[in-house]
Amino acid sequence: MTVKVEQDPALELPPNTEAGAGAEFSQPLSSGKEEEENDDDEDDETDSVGYDGAGNGGGAPQLKKGPWTPEEDKRLKDYVEAHGEGNWNQVQRNAGLNRCGKSCRLRWANHLRPDLKKGPFDAEEVDKIIKFHMMWGNKWAKMASHLPGRTDNEIKNYWNTRLKRHQRANLPLYPEHLCSRVLDQDMNRHIPDESRGKKRSNELTQEKVVGMDDLVGDLMVFQHLDYGKDPVVPTNPLKRHASTGDLSYVQSLDKVENFYSNDLNYVLTKSQSVPLGSATANGYPIFDGNPSTSGTIHRSKKTGLPSFQCSSYEFSNSWLLQCPTASLIEQQLDTCIQSPESMSSQNTGLLGEIVNKGDALDDCTKSERLFEMVFPPLGYNIVSQSNAYPMRHPSSSVIGDCEPEACLFDEIQASNSPSAVFLMLGCLVHH
DNA sequence: AACATTAACAACCGCAAGTGG
DNA sequence: CCCACTTGCGGTTGTTAATGT
Secondary structure, three states, rough: OOOOOOOOOOOOOOOHHHHHHHHHHOOOOOHHHHHHHHHHHHHHOOOOOOOOOOOHHHOOOOOOOOOOOOOOHHHHHHHHHOOOOOOHHHHHOOOOOOHHHHHHHHHHHHHHHHOOOOOOOOOOHHHHHHHHHHHOOOOHHHHHOOOOOHHHHHHHHHHHHHHHHHHHOOOEEEEEEEEOOOOOOOOOOOOOOOOOOOOHHHHHHHHHOHHHHHHHOOOOOOOOOOOOOOOOOOOOOOOEEOOOOOEEEEOOOOOHHHHHHHHHHHHHHHHOOOOOOOOOOOOOOEOOOOOOOOOOOOOOOOOOOOHHOOOOOOOOOOOOOOOOHHHHHHHHHHHHHOOOOOHHHHHHOHHOOOEEHHHHHHOHHHHHHHHHHHHHOOOOOOOOOOOOOOOOOOOOOOOOOOHHHHHHOOOOOOOOOOOOOOOOOOOOOOO
């Protein structure tokens, strides 16, 4: 889709406006084939003439769809630079663009904004994206806000592509060491569902986090203790049915299964987690029943899961959903903040060692600091590493998207294990 | 070279929150 | 409080380029 701009002399676009944006404008309509193919569109619209804004009157002209032309880009850019962002419908009317305001906003945000960083994601960005996704799930905008110059769309595209690739290759979505172990001492703590509002997932995630938001928040702490002895991760792929909100875990399907079996058994025996046998209509077990005694995960709100999440997952990894209760998180966060060192020193493998107190972590600095503390430098090969998945269905964050008020934790008591232990604390600080 | 598949990207759509009258 | 409009977000789809067979 990206077509090298064959600069249209007639447009006199500013010389290479923006490294990427200028040089690589999508230029569908003015370049050969694209142009021809879009002739129909152009016929009834205002690509070349411009929209005079009178279209609202009788028989409003159809707003143009499809790829933007360099001319449109220029108009939009000029207009926004002159008048600022916002009022996108005004932009549409006043800039001579026959595009809906929405489209204008999108075009500006994703392609014309001067601060956009074009080109492929570098390793650091990829690392961040993975981390963010583990924490927040499909919160593309949120991720973008932590990746200067990147857009949510870009991140989303990248992730989805990556997801497909990994899925196809049966590779883990997240690196093993990021999701090796999830520990939670407060396995039975229950958080009521009332707090779940009607907000959509992202707002929901934010609502109580506010301060924590920037902070990469919704914390997740991994404590890496020892990989050698216990390299597997007690995780089962969880699958949530979009319609019902039920969670189920994905049965291991391939060779990797055995690899994880030990750990899975470990988890299952030590915790009250997913009964291996219970199966859903999809063939996946579902957490069911009493919140206080089982791994039930309530999900009353719209999940916003991407389509692929609704279909059977082919990942072979085991997942286990874990979500600490808010109060516990708060406690633990507190501890962490007050003495982060304790995390590495204690090594109890318990959630309690970690921390994050929302109120105390309301700035990006702390956020980043904690982030780094929590996530060791990622020198791994993301793609080829482990088969360990974090405890959540792939499209949702491991924890971040797991509303505390709806998640019950199964304890994975690994305190005695010298193995790699990652403590993940997610969810929101619940008050 | 032709075709098929995959990756990358761009854009649209629907939904929901925010805002102002 | 209601309603219309705007804005933002996430999911989805469509197109093209790249790669494989």
